[in-house]
Amino acid sequence: MKRALLKQIGNEWRDNIWLIIELTIVTIVIWFLIGTISPKLHALFQPMGIANDYENVYIASINWIPEESPEFTDFGEDDNHNNLQDLRYILSQFRGKPYVEAVGVHKNGLPFFFSAFNTAYRAAGSEDSIGYSTNQRLMSTGMVKVLGLQSLEGLSTEQLTEILEKGEVLISNHPIYEYTGRNPAELVGKQLESLYNRENEEPELTPRVGALIRAIPRSEFESMNVGTTILPLDENNDEALQGAWDVAIRVKSGMGRMLEEDFRNDISLSRLRNARLTELHTLAQQRYMTQYIPTVELRLYISGICFMIFIIFLGLLGTFWFRVQQRTGEIALRKVTGATSDDIVRRLIGEVFVLFAIAVIIATVITVILVKSSVIPVYLEYGYWKQSVLTPTIGTLLIMSIAVMLGVWFPAYRAMRVQPAIALKEE
Amino acid sequence: MNYIRQILYDLKQQPLVTWISLIGTALAIFLIMAVFMVNRVNVVEVSPESNRSRILYGSYMDIYFDNGSSGSGGLTYESAHEIYSNLKGIEILSFIETWNTTAEINVPGQQSIDIEVKGVDANFWKIYDFHFSQGVPFDSIAVDAGAHYAVITEDTAVRLFGKGENVVGREIQIDMVPYIITGVVNNANPLMPNSYARVYRPVKLKDSDPGWIAYLGELGTVMLRHDNVTRDDIAKEVQARYAAFNNRLQKEGMQAMYHGTPFDTETKSLAFGSNTTPDIQTPRRQRLITYILLLLLPAINLSSMTRSRMRHRVAEIGVRRAFGCRRSRIVWQLLCENFFITLAGGIVGLGLSMIFILFISNYFVNYTGDFFIDNFDQTVTTPTFEMLFNWDSFGFALLLCFILNLLSAGIPAWKAARINPARALNSRGK
Numbered sequence: 001m002k003r004a005l006l007k008q009i010g011n012e013w014r015d016n017i018w019l020i021i022e023l024t025i026v027t028i029v030i031w032f033l034i035g036t037i038s039p040k041l042h043a044l045f046q047p048m049g050i051a052n053d054y055e056n057v058y059i060a061s062i063n064w065i066p067e068e069s070p071e072f073t074d075f076g077e078d079d080n081h082n083n084l085q086d087l088r089y090i091l092s093q094f095r096g097k098p099y100v101e102a103v104g105v106h107k108n109g110l111p112f113f114f115s116a117f118n119t120a121y122r123a124a125g126s127e128d129s130i131g132y133s134t135n136q137r138l139m140s141t142g143m144v145k146v147l148g149l150q151s152l153e154g155l156s157t158e159q160l161t162e163i164l165e166k167g168e169v170l171i172s173n174h175p176i177y178e179y180t181g182r183n184p185a186e187l188v189g190k191q192l193e194s195l196y197n198r199e200n201e202e203p204e205l206t207p208r209v210g211a212l213i214r215a216i217p218r219s220e221f222e223s224m225n226v227g228t229t230i231l232p233l234d235e236n237n238d239e240a241l242q243g244a245w246d247v248a249i250r251v252k253s254g255m256g257r258m259l260e261e262d263f264r265n266d267i268s269l270s271r272l273r274n275a276r277l278t279e280l281h282t283l284a285q286q287r288y289m290t291q292y293i294p295t296v297e298l299r300l301y302i303s304g305i306c307f308m309i310f311i312i313f314l315g316l317l318g319t320f321w322f323r324v325q326q327r328t329g330e331i332a333l334r335k336v337t338g339a340t341s342d343d344i345v346r347r348l349i350g351e352v353f354v355l356f357a358i359a360v361i362i363a364t365v366i367t368v369i370l371v372k373s374s375v376i377p378v379y380l381e382y383g384y385w386k387q388s389v390l391t392p393t394i395g396t397l398l399i400m401s402i403a404v405m406l407g408v409w410f411p412a413y414r415a416m417r418v419q420p421a422i423a424l425k426e427e
Numbered sequence: 428m429n430y431i432r433q434i435l436y437d438l439k440q441q442p443l444v445t446w447i448s449l450i451g452t453a454l455a456i457f458l459i460m461a462v463f464m465v466n467r468v469n470v471v472e473v474s475p476e477s478n479r480s481r482i483l484y485g486s487y488m489d490i491y492f493d494n495g496s497s498g499s500g501g502l503t504y505e506s507a508h509e510i511y512s513n514l515k516g517i518e519i520l521s522f523i524e525t526w527n528t529t530a531e532i533n534v535p536g537q538q539s540i541d542i543e544v545k546g547v548d549a550n551f552w553k554i555y556d557f558h559f560s561q562g563v564p565f566d567s568i569a570v571d572a573g574a575h576y577a578v579i580t581e582d583t584a585v586r587l588f589g590k591g592e593n594v595v596g597r598e599i600q601i602d603m604v605p606y607i608i609t610g611v612v613n614n615a616n617p618l619m620p621n622s623y624a625r626v627y628r629p630v631k632l633k634d635s636d637p638g639w640i641a642y643l644g645e646l647g648t649v650m651l652r653h654d655n656v657t658r659d660d661i662a663k664e665v666q667a668r669y670a671a672f673n674n675r676l677q678k679e680g681m682q683a684m685y686h687g688t689p690f691d692t693e694t695k696s697l698a699f700g701s702n703t704t705p706d707i708q709t710p711r712r713q714r715l716i717t718y719i720l721l722l723l724l725p726a727i728n729l730s731s732m733t734r735s736r737m738r739h740r741v742a743e744i745g746v747r748r749a750f751g752c753r754r755s756r757i758v759w760q761l762l763c764e765n766f767f768i769t770l771a772g773g774i775v776g777l778g779l780s781m782i783f784i785l786f787i788s789n790y791f792v793n794y795t796g797d798f799f800i801d802n803f804d805q806t807v808t809t810p811t812f813e814m815l816f817n818w819d820s821f822g823f824a825l826l827l828c829f830i831l832n833l834l835s836a837g838i839p840a841w842k843a844a845r846i847n848p849a850r851a852l853n854s855r856g857k
């Protein structure tokens with residue numbers, strides 16, 4: 001059987017070479033495409049560290065009326081303090097609305113923005129030279145509920161809020177910490193210092209770490225980055241509030257429309273003298289904008305994979321359809337001499353899988369060369385080899401096997417139905 | 428006519444293989460044309476960027492300090508002036524804000540809307556060919572005086588004032604500051620980010636906001652070069668200006684990195700941030716590989732189908748060869764016949780690619796070249812018909828059909844023509 005199969009493949013070596021070339025190219029391209037989207041897909045299935053009802057969270061930018069506007073109110077020397085007091089008043093207006101659940105302000109506190117305040121921390125006084133790389137997010141206490149921060153120790157939203165209210169820090173886990181042998185639980189109760197402190201300078205310490213939370217990446221597609229540190233932003237402190245970027249508001253489920261209407265119609269929610277809030281939109285809208293590019297890229301790559309599968313399907317269908325036509329007499333003869341339909345199908349499928357196996361071997365060699373010469377970039381550190389190598393390899397073999405099976409199925413079905421008597425009579 | 432008759436005959440005799448050939452060809456042409464047209468969006472010359480082939484950009488400044496730290500962004504008026512003013516070969520120089528801002532716009536006493544605003548000078552209107560449906564652009568005197576004038580697009584005029592209103596001379600507020608409308612222009616296209624905004628106001632030149640590093644600001648330059656000079660000529664001059672600029676900066680412990688400016692429109696679309704030298708070769712190489720793959724793979728497939736179709740004509744070829752028909756004539760006829768199938772598939776593919784790009788391409792393609800988007804319009808805009816269809820595209824599609832035909836039918840036709848007549852006749856068409 002095996003010898004006959006190999007002989008059959010050898011007899012049509014010219015056509016088979018083209019088929020092997022096609023299978024090899026498609027295998028490499030699919031491997032590359034899966035390798036490109038695999039980290040993104042992997043990240044997509046990781047938790048975001050916040051509640052995912054993004055349509056219930058609204059954001060409005062904090063702005064000030066410029067001096068050149070005729071509506072500018074001149075407070076003289078007390079400009080800053082009065083403006084901030086007005087902003088606090090606007091915040092209190094939101095808090096008084098029955099459909100609002102929580103209100104907070106932040107600086108780099110929201111996901112779906114590309115800003116990053118990256119630093120590496122270690123426990124104050126420790127000799128740790130690697131530390132914990134984190135994106136620092138500053139949040140007022142209301143943000144815990146607005147975003148629905150998730151504790152890793154089973155703490156409630158209220159308990160996390162209390163911790164932030166006490167002026168303590170929240171720190172997250174991150175896969176990268178595990179790979180570098182670090183455990184953020186060890187930081188709880190300790191103050192942190194930056195790894196980048198200059199020598200001979202007294203290190204600036206953060207408040208002590210109060211609890212562990214899930215990391216908040218910048219987007220659902222962010223696969224390789226850093227953990228999260230949440231530092232308290234005191235709304236009552238002028239200097240802290242001055243640095244806040246946006247107001248974030250959580251509304252009760254499905255009551256966003258009411259907020260939008262009130263924001264449009266009730267000027268006390270958007271403006272008081274020089275303080276004003278602009279660009280009210282939901283976190284869901286922000287997510288759409290931020291993730292538009294990776295989303296379309298993902299769609300494009302998946303379409304590319306589908307196209308490749310279709311190419312292989314068409315190629316095999318055409319080639320094996322032709323072969324079955326050519327071999328009608330031979331198939332009839334085999335059937336007459338005792339071969340079953342299963343034997344005929346097995347021969348065809350065996351033939352295509354031998355070609356596929358040869359293509360996989362060649363594709364593997366070429367891919368290794370391309371990876372080693374950096375034509376195909378692959379990231380292997382921190383366990384990312386699973387996403388960069390393992391997933392694409394398994395995915396490619398699986399997808400290609402299915403495409404190959406589909407492509408050869410119809411010609412095989414036709415071969416099964418060859419009627420020996422009729423076929424031989426025609427011969 | 429005989430060719431078409433032959434195709435119809437094939438369709439009847441071998442419907443599966445012939446249809447697969449057609450679908451395969453259409454798919455191949457569809458994909459290649461889609462890639463081709465998507466890439467054209469960044470270079471095609473349509474209003475208001477009809478001068479794209481002559482427009483150059485000097486938008487960024489990247490400064491390194493002696494202590495190893497660095498910063499990059501737009502330019503200040505002074506740095507922009509020092510590097511890009513009075514260059515030989517430049518016909519018009521315009522100073523604009525490097526990045527648009529989103530501002531609240533409203534008619535006094537009415538609801539505001541969030542809209543993209545661009546600060547531009549008077550020369551901006553000479554480089555980009557906007558059509559003014561009402562009024563005129565603001566002039567250089569207004570720009571120098573920092574006048575609060577604005578030019579708005581037609582759709583903005585409708586959103587703010589309603590349809591059919593004459594809005595020239597009317598007041599709007601931009602972030603609570605009053606501006607007088609001097610003109611209304613046709614809508615800008617979000618896929619042309621260099622000229623796109625919905626409201627244009629005079630750029631602040633000499634008192635523009637300084638950045639966190641001296642020499643970094645919010646300005647950029649747009650230049651229209653003369654026909655008789657190349658971008659490279661001007662780049663040499665700019666590089667010399669950078670050298671002179673750096674002589675001064677060195678005394679302050681700084682160095683401005685030269686990243687190959689000024690950029691043409693295609694290069695500008697590839698500029699990833701303000702501190703890198705755009706790599707134009709890699710995307711071109713990737714495009715070439717994509718074209719080759721998209722041609723080669725279907726060609727291999729179509730080749731086997733072509734052979735399948737020709738198998739049924741072995742006897743016919745044998746008869747013709749027996750009567751003295753030359754091989755070259757048989758090859759030519761088979762290629763011509765196949766070309767009609769390729770052409771039919773090509774027309775379908777070209778049509779599909781246009782439908783795809785005009786209606787749904789924004790689901791699959793990021794036209795901006797940026798790594799993030801802060802303008803919703805860019806996510807819902809697809810290229811216009813005007814941007815897509817021209818004789819270049821049509822010619823390219825036809826060329827692809829020729830190549831695909833040659834690749835897929837060349838070897839089968841050559842093999843078919845080499846059949847021994849006696850053997851062919853003996854095969855009785857099997």
